[in-house]
Amino acid sequence: MSADNGLQSEGERLQKVMAAAGVASRRVSEQLIVEGRVTVNGRTVTELGTRVDPAVDKVAVDGTAVQLDPSRRYVMLNKPVGVVSSMRDEQGRPDLSRFVSGYSERLxxxxxxxxxxxxxxxxxxxxELAHVLAHPSFGVTKTYIARVRGIVTPQTISRLTKGVQLEDGPIAADKAKLLQVNPGVRDSLVEITLHSGRNRxxxxxxxxxxxxxxxLVRRQFGPLHLGTLKAGALRDLTKEELGALLTISREGGASAAD
Structure with missing residues (x-):
């Protein structure tokens, strides 16, 4: 039973659910609740008798969302060059299926x-999270490092942030930075951040x-950083990374519903 309806007779105790989700031990979870650091469906709760439905209710600690559903899986992949972003490619090209075969969930x-x-x-x-993260209207930024031909100038960087006209309309980078110029081989390294989802x-x-x-390499997606993850390697998101992603997702979902 959702905590929103005021009936506390059904569902599971909040501190038990938090402990099962890996937030903290049950005793520490109780302390977080009493200190007013836990919200259920956006409302601060301080009663240890609060019961929630993990499948329905939205819990956050210190403003960071918590995933209560243990069936949800979140994985970061460093996609190698030559692999298409599809679970099954009709043309027989290397696809993502090779990376998810070891998971019981359908990712x-x-x-x-x-x-x-x-x-x-x-x-x-x-x-739900996938929709918010992928849709450009929610403004989740991605950062890319590009090695490009030629010597990039500060004026070119300025053009990227002021906007350029493409065949499908104007586009401007949220941020752009010149990282390196290599006169000997006449190429440059550029960092670009943008939230557009347009193709290529x-x-x-x-x-x-x-x-x-x-x-071209995508180094960052919202709060996530590729770090030292090697090409072709995967890892589960950390609790902190997942909390940051879920917080974005819930904020995006709530603003879309307004």
Missing amino acids: FNVGRLDAETSGLLILTNDG IVRRMLAEVGHPVVE
């Missing part, structure tokens, strides 16, 4: 990276300003 990818682009891809069975958008933007992409 799918959040958004896409084109075959020539490597980097951070989220795999999950949480459709980074490659098209850089081509438009005269610097075709040689190599």
